[in-house]
Amino acid sequence: MKTTRIDATTLFLLTFPPLAWAGNAIVGRLAAGTVPPITLNLVRWIIAALLLAPYAWRGVMTHRAALRQHLAMLATMGLLSIASYNAFQYLALTTSTPINVTLIGASTPLFLLLIGACFFHERFRPWQVAGALLCLLGVSFVLMRGEPERLAHLEFVPGDLYMLAATITWSFYTWLLRKHRPDLPLPVLLLAQIVAGVIASIPVAAWELGRLTEPLQWSGKVAWILLYVGTVPSLLAYFVWDRAISRAGAQLPVFFITLTPLFAAVLSTVLLGESPHWYHGMGLVCIGAGIWLAQRR
Template structure:
């Protein structure tokens, strides 16, 4: 098993580099497509259909595993429910809600502050020891995110001039951090495809009533056309299944620590794609925030 090899014996070959780079690019693309979908597909409905399609595509490959591990699924039902609610139902819905009013660059930069919330949740709920450089890294992440939220102008601090999307993305980041700790501390002993499928089923079931309410508030019925079909096909395959399995294989080949640094490529890719596709180039404060968050992550991940 590649993941059992020592860090000193691992080499970053071309395939591993591709596996490490593809998920951040796919997740940046997800932010761009989520922004394009704003006003076309309601955010919670977009998340529901995304994961329902992903679940249907995954089902033929995992149904034997689901049957084989049904006892473990029942045993870990509570943890699986919590993981499905935090990841599939909450994180992704909050992200699409964020993209209705915020930009892909802002959203991905705020998401890059995850180490800050991992530190806070770990220390508060999981009794994790906190080192001085962890605190320094978390504070730098906070400074970087705050700089982006304030658009580089302290006047906004007095006015609390945040767009709702920024706050939704903060909620998404907290949800993902809590999910990550559950995954670290209480991961059910299940194969990855079975674990992912169980979370998808739970997330979809939670999102169904929320999507029904969301659609009932629309002034007009949802229009189904090629644009909508393209959006749904992309989000159901590339940032969901393909990126998820590429990330898992990357961790198996490179270890758990190095991939964290590649996550910082997500806002960089989002900035490039925003400029190319949306005509929305990054502003100076995005670069300052990006650099500050990058240094913060480097400090927070030190051992």
């Protein structure tokens, strides 16, 4: 079997995105109570669009006919990924912890299997189903916080359920990307989805801001939060991830995604004082083992 040699550059490319996405969870938690979650998501992607537009504009003009042809699909992808997934994640972080959010997000392979089988007529092998069940077991440890009686009474933190919704939304988006990806360069595709997601987010953000009892307070902290979420996890991590896949292939990077909860646990302890618990470790082990089992050939 052919093996992939990981040099220092490839290792960095594989490791940086999970670190950036863990940082996004930490910053989202820091923003709770300071910037409303839907507004945070809207401003994040407006910043990303403004930074990406000069780089992608020539491609947009070149592929404008293809953009018109795939307008409905691009709008759907933007609604699912930009407007819904990221908004659900920030909503989750208002009541849940970054460790919980990233662990639940790491269970995406489970929902990919279920949604693929139910809506996209995909067939899967027994070990993939076994891997998905392990992921489900890992998520259960996190949701129950190590207390099985929570399952009987459905005493979940609302943020955990928001993150489940985010994971399901992202799974639908992933299948659409696999089955119906428009033939566009990555910068053009990303910009089109961002614009669609921003347009869909504006009415909801306006409603959210209208419900505030006090006006939004701008500060240096808010500026740094917006600058980070609008650049590092939104653009830089996406392009680094794309380069990592081009160097290492599509299979190996899946395992590095499981670093996101580990980075989130370390950053939560250092920056937020939220130490991980034993059930986080059990959840991570089950999810990691499930992903490894589902991805094996």
